[in-house]
Amino acid sequence: GDSVTQTEGQVTVSESKSLIINCTYSATSIGYPNLFWYVRYPGEGLQLLLKVITAGQKGSSRGFEATYNKEATSFHLQKASVQESDSAVYYCALRPMNYNQGKLIFGQGTKLSIKP
């Protein structure tokens, strides 16, 4: 079945340094899935950070960006310069393109901690 893998459970980055959170996926449904990054800030609910529905495209939001790489089946999240306010848990997710399927399939999440 479809799956999403985030290899790092926790990442610590110094403030103003660059960040990459890895995400790879496996999709068995016909067509290319939609890809998402969701974020949960401390004490808050899960919210959409960015999404890309077309293979090869890039999505961006709040200084973060991710490129839908269908050849590598990856959707890594990157930011050039992190801030303390970026501390959160980041979830990569896909939505299969099967008929009657709107469900999201999530990775295990990566907790980002920022060192001052």
Next chain:
Amino acid sequence: DAAVTQKPRYLIKMKGQEAEMKCIPEKGHTAVFWYQQKQSKELKFLIYFQNQQPLDQIDMVKERFSAVCPSSSLCSLGIRTCEAEDSALYLCSSSWTGQDTQYFGPGTRLLVL
């Protein structure tokens, strides 16, 4: 901002008891989803409603859960007989259709003793 409401926020049940949690979708949204998240791991899809009809669900839900959307403004997820393994955060999300962005509620945290 979208506002999906979930009640109660916390629920404690003894093993063998019944549990029920509710979700109020964002106004106008026709798709409602339930997910289960254990110990800050991945969110696991449980069931998907479109216009109050269940369109997709996993076997565990068919066997042990009861999920309904009696109106477009209220859905509920129940566990007929709670087990320790049901302890988790239950998240509800809604969207305009099944293919649109899902907005999540704060969740109901269930503890089964």
